[in-house]
Amino acid sequence: MQQRSEETRSKILSSAIKLFSTHGYNAASVDDLCRDAGISKGAFYHHFKTKQDLFLALLDGWLQTIDNAIEASKELTAPETFMRITEAFPYIFETAGEGLPMFLEFWLQASRDEKIWQASIKPYHRYHKHFTALIKKGVDEGSFVEVDPELTSRMIVSTAMGLLLQSLMDPKGAKWEKVARESTAMLIDNLLKK
Amino acid sequence: MQQRSEETRSKILSSAIKLFSTHGYNAASVDDLCRDAGISKGAFYHHFKTKQDLFLALLDGWLQTIDNAIEASKELTAPETFMRITEAFPYIFETAGEGLPMFLEFWLQASRDEKIWQASIKPYHRYHKHFTALIKKGVDEGSFVEVDPELTSRMIVSTAMGLLLQSLMDPKGAKWEKVARESTAMLIDNLLKK
DNA sequence: GAATAAAAACCGACTGGTCGGTTTGTTTTT
DNA sequence: AAAAACAAACCGACCAGTCGGTTTTTATTC
Structure with missing residues (x-):
């Protein structure tokens, strides 16, 4: 079918991830992207309307992986889900160094x-609702103490984001994975019924 | 003396804050800055070696205000200091909308x-140590329960940064000041001896 | 299944404009 | 008058996006 087309598109996408993370959205020129991907400028603009369009495509793909992860943990109990997340910490902090700057750039x-905000805010709301529901489920199941799910959700997400940010700022300043694990333990300890 | 010179410099500085926050470091050109400040490019490059030099000057000034705030609260007890910070929340969240994007840009x-990282990481370490010492002081004073000051410090800072980030992402998605107050209350409640 | 037509994918030189920084010359301060 | 502060024209590099033309793939006809 359009096999070559698919290949070109994905070459552009992975070059974009690579260059946007290392040099930033502005600093990585379309010419750079094309050189890195080994394609021409014409091919680039055949696949993406503008540079921002590529950016949005990247955002889409990234949100998709989150949706998939959520989908995969749909039938777990609340504490189980938290355990799953904790288990992913090593991977998350390992890859944070490359991925995070781009995440910040999205932000x-x-x-x-406006356009990128619109594309980001909807999934953000969706994830927040999902997380709030998860905590509420934990409370209803009787495994969590009676907390305000909304507030707790905001707090947990904040802690996670803050830790990631700090680890970006000062990767060698602390054993971030350990800090994350202990922070989670502390949060869960306060959340779990004794 | 060099009164006019001082004036020009501060005009550049405040225009930079204004334009960097609204449009970003890259998008705000030196020409834009000069137009906004009402000076010429020659004047600009007389005061700052490069655009990045101006950026670093801005960072310096901003770090100075933090140092001053810390200095001003040096003789308070640990719980009193936390109270002070809580009282500053309304102001912080009010001004976050303008200042935060620039903060993110710094990050x-x-x-x-490398140069900007060096200029940022030292004060960051200083603040972290100060905060850790504050919590340790609270523990030693007997007002806090026995926690790991290092870890607790990282957690509190994370929560604060995460809340600010979320408020930037979705200013109207929640009453952030209220979330911050309740989060602090929750954290302190877990920290204070009963 | 070979020939042909149509469409999709791709190429790369080119354009209009911007940007950080320099240079040269003028005004102001001391 | 010397030095510091400022103005304005200028420079070369760069960059997002365009466009006319070419190659490859797919669909159609015989």
């Missing part, structure tokens, strides 16, 4: 660009 | 630019 773009 | 630049 920055979203705070200034 | 992003720091993660990619």
Whole structure:
């Protein structure tokens, strides 16, 4: 079918991830992207309307993986889900160094660009609701103490984001994976019924 | 003396804050800055060696205000200090919308630019140590339960940063000031001796 | 299944414009 | 008058996006 087309598109996508994370959205020019992907500028603009369009495609793909992860943990109990997340910490912090700057870039773009904000805010709300529901489920199941699910959700997400940010700022300043594990333990300890 | 010179410098500085926050470091050109400040490019490059030099000057000034705030609360007890911080929440969240994007920009630049990273990481370590010492003081004073000050410090800072980030992402998604107050209450409640 | 037509994918030189920084010259301060 | 502060024209590099033309793939006809 359009096998070559698919290949080109994915070459652009992975070059974009690579260059956007290392040099940033602005610093990585379309020419750079094309050179790295080994394609021409014409091919690039055949697949993406603009540079921002590519950016949005990247965002989409990234949100998709989160949706998949959520889907995969749908039938677990609340404490089990938290355990799953904890188990993913080593992988998360290992890959944070490459992926996080781009994540920050998304944030920055979203705070200034209406189109990107719209594309980000909906999934953000979806994830927040999912997480809140998860905590509420834990409370209803009787495994968590009576907390405000909404508030607790905001807190947990905050802690996670803050830890990731700090680990980006100062990767060698602490054993971040350990800090994350102990923080989670502390949070869960306060959440679990004794 | 060099009164006019001082004036020009501060005009550049405040225009930089204004334009960097609204449009971003890259998008705000030196020409834009000069136009906004009402000066010429010659004047700009008389005061700052490069655009990045201006950026670093901004960072310096901002770190100075933090140092001042810390200095001003040096003789308070640990719980009193936390109270002070809580009282500052309304102001912090009010001004977050303008200042935060620039803060994020600092972060992003720091993660990619050795010079800016060096200028950021030292104060970051200083603040972390100060905060850790504050918690240790609270434990020693007997007002806090026995926690790991290092870990607790990382957690509290994470929560604060995460809340600020979320409020940037979705300013109207929650009453962030209220979430912050309740989160603090929750954290302190777990910290204070009963 | 070979020939042909149509469509999709791709190429790369080119454009209009921007940007960080420099240079040269003028005004102001001391 | 010397030095510091500022103005304005200028420079070369760069960059997102375009466009006319070419190659490859797919669909159609015989």
